[in-house]
Amino acid sequence: MSSRSHLFIMALLGAVMTLTACTTSPSELGGCARGDVRLTQDFSGSPAYDCTRTGPAAFELTVRPESTPINPSPWFAFDLEAERETAVSIQLDYGEYEHRYRPEIDRGNGIWEALPDTAVRLEAGDSVAVIRVDVGPGGARIAGQEVFGVEDRARWRTDFAERHGLSRQMIGQSIEGRAIEALSRPATRQGAPLIVILGGQHPPEVTGVLGLRAFLETLFETPSGENPLDHYEWLIVPDLNPDGVHHGHWRQNLGRMDLNRDWGPFTQPETAAVRAELEARVSEGQTPFLMLDFHSTHRDVLYTPPDDLGLSPENFAADWIAILDHIWPGEGDVFERGPGHNPDLPTSKTWFATRYGAPGITVEFGDETDRDRVTMLAQTAARALRIYMERAPARNAAAEP
Ligand SMILES: [Zn+2]
Structure with a gap:
């Protein structure tokens, strides 16, 4: 377009806008x-x-x-x-x-x-x-809740990984081509148990984001003595549904799937990416030990597998929750425990238990839970997991042939 006709169109647009402004009721x-x-x-x-x-x-x-x-x-x-x-x-x-x-x-x-x-x-x-x-x-x-858009989430992952020495890796892409990013930290020995931490499947579940961040910040603080985290492989995928987050979805990805109903079908690239990464690690000799998946709902609740499901480690949920309750510094109840949640649905925790015989737990924070309480719950859950890990090496060593 010539600059003269460009100017003419701009003038015309200006006139139309002025006209509109003058005549609106x-x-x-x-x-x-x-x-x-x-x-x-x-x-x-x-x-x-x-x-x-x-x-x-x-x-x-x-x-x-x-x-x-x-x-x-x-x-x-x-x-x-x-x-x-x-x-x-x-x-x-x-x-x-x-x-x-x-x-x-x-x-x-x-x-x-x-x-x-x-x-x-x-x-x-x-x-x-x-x-x-x-x-x-x-x-x-x-x-509806605090907004954490995709740029904010990417910044947090980069910053967290840098501060705690984790590596970042793109394990897949969403339907719209956004990175599905995993943060990893290797164990000091081969064949160590693998702990998987997931988040961000459901876009509006913001207390789940706050809880996940507080949990990881506390868990990955460097202790002065021996670090129990060294005995485990870590795979963390904080943001599984970047497209849903970006577009302000209520629940789904762009494939119109609730991603936490796709663990089994694996029809969506976001969930398929995590499975591929896990299967690759298993084929390299890593043993899935635990999966925690962070969400929000109407209250603070841990959805755990039933104690008699025959998973390994045995009674993880009961042991972890007992430590959590014991060290809880706050008033009143800690998390509720919901053992029978969705056993027949293709959720991450059900798939993890079925595929690997290891516990998967959905960690839920209430939408309206006071944000300081979200932080305290998450930090206490992280400290309880650390204590569990500090006690576990003896158990693991005893189980080795
Ligand atoms: Zn959810």
Whole structure:
């Protein structure tokens, strides 16, 4: 295009925009992303819901899942911006679903806070939530939980691996070509037992991310004496569903699969990548010992295999939880234990137990669990695992021929 015709089109566009601005009435304010008060959904972790402007500072979002049927985790994440301090109203329309996530707000300083209950009004049998919040020129990000987009997660993995001397390796790619990255740490001897830690299968499960990070930070702290971690091979895949995270999905990957129902079928590249890596390690002589998979639900619970399943190590869950309960520094209950969870579903923990005869445990933190408690639970679980490992060498040596 010549520069002259380019200029002409720009002028025409300018004229059209001026015309639109002059003639809009409140009911015809147009899109959500323009005007003095704006709502946008264009960062990693935000969905692309239909947005309707219902007033100069009022919006309606149609909150819908990526496909159905689906686990009801109606996620939302959007940015607000206003030219001057303004009371903004955002109506979330959940259709046949119900409000689940208490909104969190980041006013541009990277600090997330729960919005007060008075800022959210539920209507129509909880199928509609109306959020009211004051927003100014600094803007605000509001979401169902704290937002950890794919860039943030990649940065955390890189930083964690560097600080604790783990190696990073791309073991596969998501449907949209994002890296499925594994962090590894080798044992000091050949044929050591392998511990696998997974996370990020379900995008809105943010307390699972917070728990996984706190757990790993504590577990991989370097002790002054002998490090019990040296007796194990470590394979850590913190972010199994980067596409789902990026697009603000409720549950699935881009293949419209709940990834934690694909351990067995392995129809999706994300889960298939982990299986291939595990099978490669097994063929090199590593022995799967334990798998922990981090998630979120309505409460703090460990879904464990039944004690009488005949797994090796025997009674891992009972022993680990006994240590955890014993050293728990907080008040009241620690994790609930849910032994009979989904034994017939193709989940990671069921597959791990079936394929390798070793325990797989789903570690769940509550969506609304106080974040300090999430950290304390995760740190205590890590310390308990360390204590278990410090006691285990004798047991392992006794089992060797
Ligand atoms: Zn989950």
